[in-house]
Every structure is written in C-alpha cells, then in structure tokens.
Amino acid sequence: xxxxxxxxxxxxxxxxxxxxxxxxxxxxxxxxxxxxxxxxxxxxxxxxxxxxxxxxxxxxxxxxxxxxxxxxxxxxxxxxxxxxxxxxxxxxxxxxxxxxxxxxxxxxxxxxxxxxxxxxxxxxxxxxxxxxxxxxxxxxxxxxxxxxxxxxxxxxxxxxxxxxxxxxxxxxxxxxxxxxxxxxxxxxxxxxxxxxxxxxxxxxxxxxxxxxxxxxxxxxxxxxxxxxxxxxxxxxxxxxxxxxxxxxxxxxxxxxxxxxxxxxxxxxxxxxxxxxxxxxxxxx
Numbered sequence: 001x002x003x004x005x006x007x008x009x010x011x012x013x014x015x016x017x018x019x020x021x022x023x024x025x026x027x028x029x030x031x032x033x034x035x036x037x038x039x040x041x042x043x044x045x046x047x048x049x050x051x052x053x054x055x056x057x058x059x060x061x062x063x064x065x066x067x068x069x070x071x072x073x074x075x076x077x078x079x080x081x082x083x084x085x086x087x088x089x090x091x092x093x094x095x096x097x098x099x100x101x102x103x104x105x106x107x108x109x110x111x112x113x114x115x116x117x118x119x120x121x122x123x124x125x126x127x128x129x130x131x132x133x134x135x136x137x138x139x140x141x142x143x144x145x146x147x148x149x150x151x152x153x154x155x156x157x158x159x160x161x162x163x164x165x166x167x168x169x170x171x172x173x174x175x176x177x178x179x180x181x182x183x184x185x186x187x188x189x190x191x192x193x194x195x196x197x198x199x200x201x202x203x204x205x206x207x208x209x210x211x212x213x214x215x216x217x218x219x220x221x222x223x224x225x226x227x228x229x230x231x232x233x234x235x236x237x238x239x240x241x242x243x244x245x246x247x248x249x250x251x252x253x254x255x256x257x258x259x260x261x262x263x264x265x266x267x268x269x270x271x272x273x274x275x276x277x278x279x280x281x282x283x284x
Contacts, residue, residue, distance in 0.1 A: 005037060009025070010065070012029055016043055024051050082134075086130075087131065091166065099161050102158070120156065120179070138158050173218045177211065181214060213269075243274060
C-alpha cells in the first residue's frame with residue numbers, strides 16, 4: 001500500500017493517508033527528516049518501519065510517539081519479537097504502543113527512585129507461568145539496553161500485557177479472573193484444611209480447570225446441560241456423596257462470594273477434579 005505525506009510528528013514519525021484516504025501514523029528512523037514533506041507526496045517504502053491506523057485515540061497515539069524517545073520503540077520491537085518466539089504466538093497489534101507507554105512510565109518511575117510492586121505477582125506466576133517466564137526474558141533485554149533493574153514485579157506487569165494480547169478478554173477481566181482464582185483456591189484450602197497435595201498433578205489440573213471456568217464465566221459462557229451430563233451428575237451425586245458435597249460448597253462460594261451463576265454441569269466438573277485428591281487427603 002502507498003502512503004501520502006500529511007504532516008510531521010517528530011524526526012521519527014509522520015502522519016500520512018493510505019489509498020483509502022484514511023489517516024495513519026508511520027514510524028521509521030529519521031522518516032520525519034528523510035521523507036519529502038510536500039503534502040500529497042508518496043512516502044518511500046524503505047523509510048517505513050511500522051504503521052498505525054488512526055482511530056478515536058489518534059491524539060493519544062501522536063502524544064506517545066512525540067514524547068517517548070525512539071530507543072524505547074526499538075527496545076519494545078526486540079522485546080515483542082522475543083516474547084512471540086517464547087510463547088509461540090503472534091500478539092495483537094495493540095500491544096506495541098501499550099507496552100511502549102508502560103515501559104517508559106516504569107523506566108521514569110524507577111529512575112526517580114520509586115519502587116514498583118504488583119499485588120498479583122504470585123497469582124500471575126502460578127496461573128500464567130509461560131507468560132511470566134517470557135516477561136522475565138523481556139526485562140533482561142530492557143535492563144541490558146536501558147541500564148535499569150526491572151524485577152519480578154515489573155515482569156508481572158509486562159506479563160499482563162502478553163496475557164491480554166493473546167486473549168479476547170480485557171485486561172480488567174484478566175485481573176478479575178486471577179483474583180477469583182486466588183480467592184477460590186484459598187477457600188478450597190480452608191475447606192479441606194490444607195490437606196490437598198499442591199504439588200500433585202491432580203491439583204494442577206484443578207487449578208487449570210478453575211482458570212478455564214472463570215475465563216468462560218468472564219466471557220458470559222456456560223457449559224451446556226444435556227442428558228449425558230445430567231446422568232453423570234446423578235451418578236456422581238449418588239456414588240460419591242462426599243465429593244459432591246465438597247463440589248457444591250465450592251460452587252456455592254463462587255455463586256455467593258464471587259457473584260457468578262454456575263449450573264450443575266460445573267458442579268459435576270468440580271466433583272470430578274476434586275475427587276482423586278480427596279482420596280489421599282486426611283480431612284478430619
């Protein structure tokens with residue numbers, strides 16, 4: 001696609017129009033100096049490194065690009081490329097400017113002597129280990145290039161961006177999912193008097209199931225009830241009353257404390273996941 005010059009933002013960014021006459025923001029090293037700045041002139045493709053489609057946040061985008069040093073953009077390019085390799089994915093385009101803005105803000109905060117903490121650090125490490133590991137690799141790149149000392153707390157914030165960039169859920173919804181997971185697991189531990197083996201394969205499966213459950217509920221999805229599931233529910237209720245009772249208590253906690261409406265299908269799944277762990281638990 002060919003772009004035509006409209007105006008310069010700074011040495012490394014310009015505003016142009018595409019073939020549909022929509023405004024876009026184009027970034028490239030020294031593009032604001034090297035391009036022909038006559039309005040309507042076609043921009044040389046070799047000068048273009050990244051194109052942002054303008055939207056209702058165009059002023060915000062222009063402000064970020066104008067105020068943040070170009071080396072931050074270059075570092076974020078490297079960070080995203082490595083994270084996509086680590087996670088074997090392709091992020092949504094929106095992550096680029098969001099991460100640029102976040103990293104520059106954190107950089108200034110640390111340079112001013114302030115400490116950055118994330119109260120959800122442990123939850124992110126537990127429920128999103130792959131994204132957290134990728135983010136730890138990211139802060140190694142950032143620390144090397146900026147001469148700062150970003151730590152695990154900062155990595156957990158960057159992991160948030162990776163989680164959000166791979167999900168259809170908003171960042172707010174992702175945070176709520178992790179808080180709900182933490183609250184539910186704390187309740188299960190209290191309910192079972194900390195007798196479950198947290199290092200077991202079954203415990204890991206339970207955590208993954210709960211994470212998927214809250215993801216579905218956040219997206220307002222429910223598992224569909226059918227004859228097979230109803231029959232399974234009846235069988236579990238009759239053959240494993242103890243496991244079913246625990247599953248019902250967990251479901252009641254989710255309904256009453258977290259304000260989610262879940263059906264018998266979900267109680268069945270909870271019973272199936274907690275059953276093998278209760279066999280080895282010593283609950284008085």
